Amino acid sequence: MIEKDLPCGGWHGILEFPLPGRQQKPRDQGLTMVIDKGLGLAQLHDLLKVAAPYIDFLKLGFGTSLFYPAELLREKIRLVRSFGIDIFPGGTFLEVACWQGKLELYLQTAKELGYTFIEVSDGTIPLSQEMRTYAIRRARELGLGVLSEVGKKDPRDSLENTVILAQIRRDLEDGAYKVIVEGRESGQGVVIFDSRGALKEEELEFLAGRIERLEDIIWEAPQKHQQQELILRFGPNVNLGNVQPQDVLALEALRVGLRGDTLRATLKSAIS
Numbered sequence: 001m002i003e004k005d006l007p008c009g010g011w012h013g014i015l016e017f018p019l020p021g022r023q024q025k026p027r028d029q030g031l032t033m034v035i036d037k038g039l040g041l042a043q044l045h046d047l048l049k050v051a052a053p054y055i056d057f058l059k060l061g062f063g064t065s066l067f068y069p070a071e072l073l074r075e076k077i078r079l080v081r082s083f084g085i086d087i088f089p090g091g092t093f094l095e096v097a098c099w100q101g102k103l104e105l106y107l108q109t110a111k112e113l114g115y116t117f118i119e120v121s122d123g124t125i126p127l128s129q130e131m132r133t134y135a136i137r138r139a140r141e142l143g144l145g146v147l148s149e150v151g152k153k154d155p156r157d158s159l160e161n162t163v164i165l166a167q168i169r170r171d172l173e174d175g176a177y178k179v180i181v182e183g184r185e186s187g188q189g190v191v192i193f194d195s196r197g198a199l200k201e202e203e204l205e206f207l208a209g210r211i212e213r214l215e216d217i218i219w220e221a222p223q224k225h226q227q228q229e230l231i232l233r234f235g236p237n238v239n240l241g242n243v244q245p246q247d248v249l250a251l252e253a254l255r256v257g258l259r260g261d262t263l264r265a266t267l268k269s270a271i272s
Contacts, residue, residue: 018266019257022236025053025084029215030237030255031178033057034245035185035222038064041072043245044079051248052083057117057147057241061185063093077114087114091121091149094135099125103135111142120171121149123182129170136174146175147218151182151191161206164191168207172216180241181207183220187242197223208234215239227251228261 023030034055039047048055058080065073080087089110097106110118120135121127136146148171150164168179182190189195192204211217218239221227224247230238236255243251253259257266 017256017258018263019231019236019255022256025056027056027237029239031056031218031239032243032248032251033059033180033218033220033239033241034248035059035061035242036064036245037061037185038067039245041076041079044076047245047248048079048083048085051252052085054248054252055083055085058085058087059119059241060087060089062090063096065089065093074113081114081116086116086145088117088119088145088147089115091119092124094118094120095122095125095127098127098131098135103131104138107135107139107142107144111144115144117145117147117177119147119149119180120176121180121182123149123151123153132171133174136171136176140175145177147178147180148176149180149182153182153184153190155189155195158190161203165207165210168211168217178216178218178239180218180220183222183226183242185222185242187220187222187226192219193226197226199226199229204233224250224254228254231255231262232265 032055034057036044036058068076077087094103094106097103107118118139120132120139122132136148139146150167150171152158171179181192183193184190186197187193188197192200192207194200208214214234215237218241219230220242221230221240222242222244227240230240231254240251250259254262257263
């Protein structure tokens with residue numbers, strides 16, 4: 001299903017999207033992952049009423065889900081699921097569980113609370129390949145989907161592109177649904193972004209040119225100019241993550257050419 005089937009309010013049949021080809025849910029690419037750092041139920045409900053068709057994953061960032069009263073957390077998870085959106089706790093939370101030797105309890109609790117996915121990462125702690133593989137496969141055994149993440153959060157711990165590429169391939173072989181390329185909440189100083197948030201062309205070209213299926217990758221890109229560049233490079237159905245809740249519709253407008261930045265590029269392409 002493509003853009004003609006998307007909800008268009010009172011504008012149905014009046015305008016066409018300048019940048020065509022946007023896929024509708026359910027979809028396997030063009031995914032938008034939103035980071036939630038502590039939305040209340042009313043805020044979350046308002047967001048979902050307005051933007052649920054454009055959200056595929058909601059991440060309760062880092063370890064924030066630890067601070068919710070149990071019933072409130074369950075209610076929040078149920079609310080997200082009622083809109084057909086997958087929900088998972090941040091990868092740093094899993095890293096703490098691994099560090100404390102409580103991975104099994106963590107996975108069992110995530111399943112019992114109603115999460116549909118978990119994130120497997122080693123952005124801060126060292127995690128052996130054996131433990132990483134076990135976490136992915138065990139989560140799958142429990143009926144949880146897995147998003148893995150590659151890349152270190154601290155620039156001092158940055159990995160070679162060949163190491164990142166090998167980890168992407170291994171995670172997918174082990175059963176990860178998608179692999180997230182680390183971008184942090186800031187979009188600065190990690191993997192494909194420099195300390196100012198500008199795209200590092202060499203790193204992106206290396207990874208994108210060697211990944212067998214780009215639809216297997218979710219690029220964390222919290223800043224608007226980063227989202228714009230990735231859309232113009234890979235098209236409206238590039239997977240994007242760490243999108244701020246208030247930016248969901250603005251991102252969707254970028255995807256389909258309804259903002260000047262992507263509209264201008266679309267017009268130039270049409271003329272040439």
